[in-house]
Amino acid sequence: MKLKEMQILIVLISMLIFVTRAIDSQFYTVFKPHDGKYPCYRQPAIVTTNQERTHLMVFAEGRFVTSCAPPLENRVERDNLPNEDGGLEMRRSEDSGSTWLSAQTVYTGNIDFYTVVWDSTxxxxxxxxxxxSSVLLFISHDEGITWSDPTPLNVFPPPPFSKSIKSAVGHGIEVPFVCTNGSSHTGDNGSCPSCYACVLKSEMPEKNQNRQWNFTGIAQQYTRESQLVQTINMDAGTSHIYLNGRNFSPVPGHRYFARSTNGADQFTEFGIDSSLIEPVTKAWTGVVCSIERISINPSRILFSGPANATVRSNLTLRLSYDEAHSWSISRILYSGLSGYSDIAVVSDGKNVALVFENGEETFADRISVAIVPVSWIENNKKNDNKKL
Structure with missing residues (x-):
């Protein structure tokens, strides 16, 4: 057995012996494989849908596959990948995530990534x-109870990018224009290294007019799934946007970032955040992480992702007080196998709702929502974990 494989095995064995989760947080399983609909659920997203932030929608992609993720993250040969046709499932909560209504099917077919945003206006x-091969736009005026018929999102990137644009995973932002995350490509097959994270933006529409979406800011090469957050600045005439993206570069393992000073029309500062680790495994490069502003005064931005260099595990929350330039607080929410995640601030802002993939045999045995007190994240006591 090679040294790297031995190290991964040791990590997995240690997690099976002692898996912990935050004692002050409440955990709810919202999607479980083999529930009568799908043998697999992946790629969750979460968003609040009312001014009080007590109503939540959580999404997941249902897949007709025999296994959500390879045991011990062994590589699956591309020729042997099963058909991933399935559907997008959604559940709603009207009490800040304490209880969840039955799942609704939003769409069935050959689907992949998606992004969702709530327009409060x-x-x-x-x-x-x-x-x-296309992106469909769905609209709901009743918090997801009903949805419009899908329409193609006719947004076309400029040259040298291909005519197609792809969704990302997770929530968008409202600032007051609405931005969502996506990716575009200079090649035809949509794969990296020709991938670039990008922004789909809609200005405030005129009265009785529908929103129009445009292709705007482009991050650096080798970025794909990303999320956005507005950062605080002293110039009230501009909107500063921070983008945090998955790293598909020849030197992966840490998150990419990009900054804009004009509302994500262009990004002018680019870099790699060496403090934000993302796993590079035999099967996957990087992971979908989440970023969300939880307060303005004091300024607090929250990041979530698995903090392990070689295994999708150790779901960790990191808090920044300086507009995502540094992350002074780091708390492990779940020490076991874990994958994609997404964050929403709930009710009065004292809690966040985090949806994430997790499990014991693989990182996608289930999808859970954790209701996490912000005070727990900021509390550095060491003895506040318990066994599952």
């Missing part, structure tokens, strides 16, 4: 879903 949810 019109109480409208916009969902952009990758379906086959």
């Amino acid at each position: 019109s109480n409208t949810v916009y969902l952009m879903l990758q379906a086959s």
